[in-house]
Amino acid sequence: MGVSLKDVAQRAGVSMKTVSNVVNDYPYVSPATRERVQQAIKDLGYRPNLTARHLRKGRTGIIALAVPELGNPYFADLASAVIDAAAQHDHTVLLDHTAGLREKEVLVAQGFRAHIIDGLILSPIQLETEDLLARLDGPPLVLLGEREYDAPYDHIAIDNVAAARTAVQHLIALGRRRIAFLGARQESLRQPAHLRLRGWREEIRASGGTPDGSLVVATDGYDHRDGAAAMAYLLDRAEPPDAVFAYNDLIALGAMRVLFERGLRVPEDIAVVGFDDIEEGRYAAVSLTTVAPDKAAIARLAVDCLVERIDAGTPTAAFPRRILPGYTLVERESTIGRGTPAAHP
Known part of the structure; x- marks a missing residue:
């Protein structure tokens, strides 16, 4: 007993x-x-007895986290941070994988599994504002990610435009002038890729340069192979770049592999910056300079906002909050060569 x-x-x-x-x-x-x-x-x-405690309150003690791709190291890190943050509130986390498909995101957002969860943290890719406005009931919801929505739900996301500008500013300060952007997309202008591309453009203009559209390469996905294909495409052109800012670390690492295969040196010939600060980038043969979102803060803020809505019994917000966690630029060998890494806000 x-x-x-x-x-x-x-x-x-x-x-x-x-x-x-x-x-x-x-x-x-x-x-x-x-x-x-x-x-x-x-x-x-x-x-x-947490189960008895939750049942007395008419709850399950379970919150859901729905992300586009659990195989992506960024989302794996984020999921781990959300689990740790939820444990501080005596909640268990149910993980859901949407594959970035709108039909799955709609299913999750509009109440799938609503009977077994107290609330939902959702990181959407394809979801539209009208999908959220059509959400008539269901448990409280908090949004993650950089897509912007005019909907009555709290939203946690870093400032992608400012973060991208920080990355490009770092490259310009190192004397780089032909800075490519790898990972552009054709979808909604609210997609994070468009926001990071916007930051790329704004910082180049702010430095007195003119953004060169020929240095912007769209990719089908966000994996190593996409970065490798994009980098090979640029190197086959008459005027290759002297630096690369990639949408994420996976694209950056794929690009660096192609540079190695072509006999080019990183960063001497081409400097590379990624985004996400995944573990693979820290231990690459040439460690990767990257924008590091504060994942622990993102997770903590999301869980705190969700638990607040659960406790208040208010699934929607009359005045939804847009909360901007911090980020740092972690300087490593792919831009500054061998030496002591440094991080700047």
Whole structure:
């Protein structure tokens, strides 16, 4: 038999209600009593019955996280951070994989599995504003990612335009002038790829240059092979770039592989910057300079916002919040050569 609330109460010499107040962190307990109860909990190895607690509140204690691609290291890192943040609120996380398909994102957003979750954190790729406005009911929702929506839900996303400008500014400061952008897309202008491309354009103009459209390469996807194909395309042109800013680290690493195969040096011949700060980039033969979103902050803010909506019983927000977590530019060998890495906000 496990240790019960009654056992703790007897050990501490208090009522079961007092033990419950301490376990639930209610403020109206004297410091001496709280300390006595906490010591009894420690001595007996008591563990609260979270399932019973959630059921008393009419909840399941489960929140869902839906992302486009769990195989992408960025989303794997993010999922891990969300799980850690949810645990601080005694919630379990159910992971869902949408493959970036609109039909799956709509299914998740409009209440799929609503009967077993208390709330949803969704990172959409193809979802449109009208899809969210058609969401008549369902559990509270918090949005992740850089697509912008005019919908009554809190949204957590870094400033992609500013982050891209930081990356390009770094390359310009190193004397690079023909800076390519790999990973452009043809979809909605609200896609993160368009926002990062916009930052590329703005920073080049701010430096007195003129953005060269021939240095912008669209890709079918966001993987190593896409970066390799894009880099090969640029190198076969008459005037190759002297630097590359890639939509993400996977594209950047694919590009660096092609540069190696063509006998070009990174960063001496072509400098490379990625985006996401995945582990593979840190341990590449030439470590990758990258924009590092604060994934822990993104996860914590998303979970905190969601739990706040769950506790308040308000699935939608009259004044939805747009929260911008921070990021850093982590300078490594792919732009500054061998030396001590540095990070700048």
